[in-house]
Amino acid sequence: MLLEEAVNRYPVTVEELRKALRLRPTAFDMALRSLVMKGLVQLEPLEDCTYVRPMTIVGKGPTP
16 A cells, blocks of 8 residues: 555655555554565655655556
């Protein structure tokens, strides 16, 4: 859910993604941290915000 939303909304900040998903801050942070540790997203800190960069493509498999 979080990864798919990050791909669909890229470029998106951490705060924008959190608001769009309507998750509790602790649940969102745990899910985001998990994706970072798995290498599926990277965080790009800037002066005033942090962007989420998806490192994978999410979508349906090949159509038969």
